[in-house]
Amino acid sequence: MCGIAGILNLRADYPVTREELEPMVGRLHHRGPDAHGFHCDGGLGLGHARLSIIDPAGGGQPMAGPAGDCWIAFNGEIFNYLELRADLIARGHRFRTRSDTEVILHLYQAHGDDFVHHLNGQFAIALWDARRRRLLLVRDRVGILPLFYTEQRGRLLFASEVKALLPAFDAAPALDPEALDEIMTFWAAQAPRTPFRGVRQLRPGEMLIAEHGGLHTRRYWDWLYPPEGGDYLNGSDDALAGQLRELLEDATRIRLRADVPVGAYLSGGLDSSALVGMIQAGGITALRTFSIGFQDQDLDETGFQQQVIRHVGADHSRVQCRAQDVGAAFPETVFHAESPVLRTAPVPMRLLSGLVRRQGFKVVLTGEGADEVLGGYDLFKEGKIRQFWAAQAGSAWRPLLLKRLYPYLNITRGQGLEYLKRFFGTGLDDPRSPFFSHLTRWQSTAQCKLFFSDGLQATLRDGGSDPIARLRQSLPPELDGWHPFHKAQYVEARTLMAAYLLCSQGDRMLMANSVEGRFPFLDHRVIAFANRLHPRMKMRALNEKFLLKRAMRGLVPEPVLSRHKQPYRAPDIPAFFSDGAGADYVEELLSPEVLHRYGYFHPARVQRLVEKIRRGRAIGNKDNMALVGILSTQLWHYHFVENHHRNFHGVTEGAVGRP
Amino acid sequence: MELEQKIKGYILENYLFTDDPSALASDDSLLDRGIVDSTGILEVIMFLEEEFGVSVEDEEMVPENLDSVRNLVAFVQRKRAAA
Known part of the structure; x- marks a missing residue:
């Protein structure tokens, strides 16, 4: 794979120079250590950091199209490029290299924006059509490869990682409070939002078109399912x-x-x-x-x-x-x-x-x-059991199936039913909800917000931030007609995967x-x-x-x-605290002074969480998530805000200081 | 009162991470407030058993015994009286 970066003038009228692109591509060196390449054309600049995998000799980028009026910087792989290439050759196209990159250029010549439907692969593409003065940014269908963008001083800047955009920022970036609200609900900010205020990302299956000084986006693919009771595949x-x-x-x-x-x-x-x-x-x-x-x-x-x-x-x-x-x-x-x-x-x-x-x-x-x-996750199983239960909400034994999923609930046998009902009964009265399967998890995750500082809580309250309502608005209208299992799959593929x-x-x-x-x-x-x-x-x-x-x-x-499916997990609290003592950087970033200075979290509450951890009493999932969430937010601020100048305006390539 | 203070203090300290007594009323449902989840309830039971030397039987795991500070206080008092 590789990294791409670039600049397009939207309203600015000074040319893009290679000197501006170099620090951007330099921050992507880890993505593409084999070669760096640049192409500048007046108000457009493309940069590329290459990891050579297919056609190491001929696949250098940015690459020009067959007529010389298109240029591409491409991160990813087109796995069906051999078939596409043979097909294009049969239709009269002539190739200069054996690379998959050149195939994209020819496909664009043949099909325009619809070229993307022919690709089987993972990709983040920047394609400059010099004749039409039009830039196309495209992200693969499911979101395997990233593509971020922002506007600075009348210019569109884009790159495979945010760190490549930051050298063009005059001032340190700010954390988007609504993104943190989403992270503390879904585990991640939802595209196009990112943790960086003013920086957006293409959604999976989306293309962004920049022309005539403006931007617009178009979704070309989404996870779609047949209507419930409808057109399923037949067969034994x-x-x-x-x-x-x-x-x-x-x-x-x-x-x-x-x-x-x-x-x-x-x-x-x-x-x-x-x-x-x-x-x-x-x-x-x-x-x-x-x-x-x-x-x-x-x-x-x-x-x-x-x-x-x-x-x-x-x-x-x-x-x-x-x-x-x-x-x-x-x-x-x-x-x-x-x-x-x-x-x-x-x-x-x-x-x-x-x-x-x-x-x-x-x-x-x-x-x-x-x-x-x-359909492998326990969450889908839980959703299925809860649907079965919701169909007869008064049933005494239907919810007991949940014990199959969570063996530790066995200590609640006998009268524990009441607790089962309370833990897993959320939303049972609304089995058609698109979030039927996910709401319990999100509400549990949202307990992390207890640690938000008063200031952050006020900002979110005043702004009316509601991550779940925002997500609901972004769902495809067809979803309401799908089987509950498919709704759960859709929500999982988008919000978490x-x-x-x-x-x-x-x-x-x-x-x-x-x-x-x-x-x-x-x-x-x-x-x-x-x-x-x-x-x-x-x-x-x-x-x-x-x-x-x-x-x-x-x-x-x-x-x-x-075998019973085992979720992939890594050590959480024990990674940071040993015998009640935190690693040096942990103690520093969680100190009341630094918490207060960064401003996201309530120092006294965090201190109580740390005390609970020191006493060895933080055993639940919620405490683990809260600690990791708080610590990683503090680290995010440390790297990208507090040390913005050192990390993004210095001469080092991707090096990172330690707290 | 001392019993109530201890139990309430424990919930405030370990689940709400505050010492502000107004953050939790004695009648507040720990479930409705999202204070305990399926592992959190085990922590509460562990606390009762360690702190007050009572033993919580399976059939006693019902919200009427465990789902608010007031219920917890009454439960511990009943257990102690029966012991």
């Missing part, structure tokens, strides 16, 4: 499983295309095991795989990893991740993520991509997306070490197929990812097919 379980397997094998096959060796992440769960099985079935015999190991037995999946490794005979490497490693790597992780986070889970992902890079690999395939596309998993925990953690991730389960053909499956093909009774398991028989060891 085995027939549909066969079709799914064929699609997934092809999605995997085209993602192995590269001029450098390709490895794979292996968690020991169903998705990555299936992926590794498919890679081997596709004829890759000497596969290199990578995983994270945890000291904490509750988090570690080494046992299942070993079974898969033996089954497929992969050559495996593992990075051992201790709690103190997570704490030590957290500050720089927040710098890369560019956002407050509520979990430390991105940290091990960054340590893992570091291992991949040290082993000489630039590309890994991962199982990311299978849970969203094929695109906004958090693929960004803070995905692209940014891979790219921090110049490693490209590829995600066969997020091939848009797989999504289109899966979205037309009846929900019972995804969740059969309470058996999650039913059809995927059926499709992977024989390819994945039986114990992995039938």
Whole structure:
């Protein structure tokens, strides 16, 4: 993968210079350490940091189009470029390189803005049509690659990461309070919003057109499902499983295309095991795989990893991740993520991509997306049980099914039913709500806002900030007619996968070490197929990812097919506090003086949370999320606001100071 | 009163992170206020057992016993009287 950056004059009338682009591209060096390239054309400048994967000799960027009047800076991969290229050649197009980048330019010449519908891949594209003086910015369908933009002094600035925009800021950026409100509800700011006030991001499946001094956006793709009771795919379980397997094998096959060796992440769960099985079935015999190991037995999946490794005979490497490693790597992780986070889970992902890079690999395939596309999460199961319960709200035994999902609730047997009803009964009277499955989680997460400072609370109250109402307004109108399971899938894919998993925990953690991730389960053909499956093909009774398991028989060891799904988690509080004492930077950033100076959180309340942690009494999920959320917000401010000048107007490339 | 202060102080300190007694009324539902969730209720029980030496049986895990400062106080008093 790579990084892109650029400037377009909207109202400004002085030319864009290479000297302006260089510091922007310099901040993206980790995304593309192999080469930097620039193209300036009056009021337009494109920059590119390259990680060479396909056609290392001929694929340099920015690249000119066939007629010389179009220029592209492109971050990503077009996996079906060979087919597209052959098709274009048959229709008379002539190519100068073997790169996928050139294919995009020819497709644009042939189809205009509709070129995007032909692409199977992950991409952030800046395409300058010099003849029409028109700039097109495009982000891939599901949001694998990021693309940020802002306006400064009559100019549009855009880049793969916000840190590339910041050298053009005169003053330090400010935190958008409504973004923090969203993070403390959904775990992430929702596009186009970002944590940086005035900086926006393209939504997944969206293009931005800049022409005649103005900007407008157009959605070209979204997760869409058939109306409930409508046009689902027909076929027996085995027939549909066969079709799914064929699609997934092809999605995997085209993602192995590269001029450098390709490895794979292996968690020991169903998705990555299936992926590794498919890679081997596709004829890759000497596969290199990578995983994270945890000291904490509750988090570690080494046992299942070993079974898969033996089954497929992969050559495996593992990075051992201790709690103190997570704490030590957290500050720089927040710098890369560019956002407050509520979990430390991105940290091990960054340590893992570091291992991949040290082993000489630039590309890994991962199982990311299978849970969203094929229905794997406990949240979907919980939603299904609650729908079943809502259909007969007075039932005494229907809610007891929830105990299957949360074994620790077993201590509430007997009279615990009342508590079950209260914990999981929220919104039971509105089973058609698009947020039926998510509201409980969001309300629990929103408890973090208790720690907001009086000033921040007043700002949000006065501005009438309401993240859930904002999200509701942005939903597609068709959604009201979908099956509840599909509503849950849609909301999950947008609010959590695109906004958090693929960004803070995905692209940014891979790219921090110049490693490209590829995600066969997020091939848009797989999504289109899966979205037309009846929900019972995804969740059969309470058996999650039913059809995927059926499709992977024989390819994945039986114990992995039938194991209980384990959510990926990393150590939270223990990463920062050991025997009641916080790491130095933790103590400093959570001190009343610094909390007061930054202004986001209530110092006395945070002190009480810290005291609870020191006493070893912070055991719940809420306390963990609150601590990580507060600490990462403080780090965000430290990196991007307090040290704005040092980090973004100095001469260093991407270096980051430590608190 | 001492019992109520202790219980209320614990809830204020550990769930609302404040020492301002006006932040919680004795009749406030801990569930409705979002103060305890499914793991939070276990913390409350742990506190009762450690602090007051009472043992909470499964069938006693009902909101009538545990869902407000007033209910918690009455519950602990009943348990102590029965002991």
